[in-house]
Amino acid sequence: MIQVNNLKFRYTSEGPETIKGITFTIEKGQIFGLLGPSGSGKSTTQKILYKLLSGYEGSAKIKNKEVSDWGKELYEQIGVGFELPNHYLKLSALENLKFFQSFYGKNHDPMKLLKMVGLEMDADKKVSEFSKGMKMRLNFVRAFAHDPEVLFLDEPTSGLDPTNSRIIKDIILNLKKEGKTILITTHHMEDAEELCDQVAFLSTGEIKTLDSPQNLKLEYGKNTVEVLTQSNLEPITFDLKTLKDNDKFLDLIQTEEIKTIHSKEANLNDIFIEVTGQKLK
Amino acid sequence: MKKLAKLIESDLKLIFRDKTLLSFLVLPIVLIFVFKFLTPILIEKIPILEDYRTLIAMFASIQTAIMFGFITSFLILDEKDENVMQVIRILPISSSYFILYRLLFATVFSSTAAFFMITYTDIANPGTVNALLLSILYGLTAPTISLIIATYAKNKVEGMAYFKGVDLLLMLPLASFFVGSSISLVFSILPTYWTFKFYDHSFNGESSLNYFIIGALFFISLISILIIQFKKRVFGRS
Known part of the structure; x- marks a missing residue:
């Protein structure tokens, strides 16, 4: 068009x-x-x-x-x-x-x-x-x-x-x-x-x-997942691709109380700054 | 025709909803009645004014005619202020259509008012045909003044100053009747000089058509140049 x-x-x-x-x-x-x-x-x-x-x-x-x-x-x-x-x-x-x-x-x-x-x-x-x-x-x-x-x-x-x-x-x-x-x-x-x-x-x-x-x-994001549990002060990072076979991750979600869990894909704002070196506003 | 009717309808709404524009719309009617009834009284009280009948009529007619130039120029200034010009540029009508409509709107109203001022007040009536021709010349002052203000004034305050300035300039050739013929030619660089000359000669039954032709060509050339300037400055392209 x-x-x-x-x-x-x-x-x-x-x-x-x-x-x-x-x-x-x-x-x-x-x-x-x-x-x-x-x-x-x-x-x-x-x-x-x-x-x-x-x-x-x-x-x-x-x-x-x-x-x-x-x-x-x-x-x-x-x-x-x-x-x-x-x-x-x-x-x-x-x-x-x-x-x-x-x-x-x-x-x-x-x-x-x-x-x-x-x-x-x-x-x-x-x-x-x-x-x-x-x-x-x-x-x-x-x-x-x-x-x-x-x-x-x-x-x-x-x-x-x-x-x-x-x-x-x-x-x-x-x-x-x-x-x-x-x-x-x-x-x-x-x-x-x-x-x-x-x-x-x-x-x-x-x-x-x-x-x-x-x-x-996907291109600019990190292939990781961050998990924050009740007992940890810092979030723990796991590789997204191997997540299903990651014993530590599987153990964590079964035994710990999860506070937050986030995949770390980038947002467009971050990507814009990374690509252009400029802020948007 | 539907587009034209909508343009007129919208312009009339805009005029009637603005106190300043409405007063400028009513003013020509008031002026016609004031000059109709006041001039004979004044001439009776001050008999020497009898010799200046045509000058009074020239002044009265130009004041009546320019009001519509003021109205259309302020409609355009509003459109500039409110950024509506941007929207008009992306309408499926050419900018020339829009400009010509506005100028025609001013000319028709202006000519009609001038015609009534010349014939109804009977201060110096040169006959129907000459009055019609004079109305055309007076009518052409409206688009001229309208284009000057709309093109060069940045806002309404500036617009008002331009209006007063241009009004004064257009009246200036009246002075040519008080000076010798060689000096009076200096005023021929202003288009209304030819309007006033045509009025004077036609009222006195002298050969006058040349003045009308020169005046009309003068106005048309001036308006054409101003349209190009308007398109360049206001619409951003010529």
Whole structure:
């Protein structure tokens, strides 16, 4: 659905390259995460793909057509959820949705969309009276209000409380089930781990590594299990591969009271730091 | 047409929900009535004003016409402030469609108000055809002022300052009627010079169409340059 090949971009002809030859492919129905700290090139990459930035080198294709060759009809195919709220503050949530929907051929029922993110009771309230979280939820539903095939979501859970963050993530997973292709940029590793089929670690305009979260965790994790028992102050470490034949481990779990037991796979945050040498936030 | 209707509906809602914009929408109507009823009284009290009928009408018409330029420019400034411009750029309509609609919106309202100011107040009525042509020239001041403010002002405070400055500049050619003909040409670098000349000549029954043509071409050229600037600065591409 999306093919990016050796993509390069600089904001001014004399300036440094912001994107330095990145390559990735997103298949239909996949959720792809672009992960990186501020200034790593995540948003620039997205903006190139939805044509807010032009004049790139290399190739960026959506539905097998070069982005630069797409006209305005591209926006019938894609939806964009921006990182910051952008609504007409003097219009209500429902009026905002209806206004933007009026430019598209097909649309979801705006009230159903508002209900999905718990805004149905605030449908007729002016957006200027909304909290940041409410504006972000409105941003989110507007992105797919016209039922696009491809979605670009920039920090979709930013500014949301855990309950609403859960609702948004569930909707994203449902959109995937419907066959939507989704590109998410985020620095929330937990979200990426839960949502993404593939993640690319972006740092200083380069992709440092690209794989599924599961593979990355296996590759960079330690093949060990740590067991903490009631009688020991320090956890005891066992090799995961030989665990079933490890007499000491088997004896321990039969005779001791176990306080905690953890496999030591790495989390994406640790892997990001190891791969890029940078922190995410 | 559905898109156009939605744009107009949404713009009217935005205007009616903003006290400043609403007052600028009502102001032309107030001005028309004030000039209609106040001018004869003033002329009666100060008879010398009789000689300045056309100048009063020129001033009244330009003040009426620019209000809609202010309204549309502030609608765009709001869209810039609220980051809505970003969303407009990813809609399946071209940015030109959006800009042209807004400019047409300003021109139509502005021309209509100017036409009523010229004909209904009857301060200096040059006849229906000339009044229509004058309305077009006055109408074109609205997109001009709107584009200048929306392109160069960073916020509403700056927008208000630009509005006052541009208003003053557009009125400046009125001074050309108080100076010798050679000096008055200095004001021809401003588009309203040609509007005022057309008004003066058409009201006095003199040959005037050249002034209309030059004025219209001047405004259209200026608006075209401003559109390019607007696209570059506000939409980020030309």
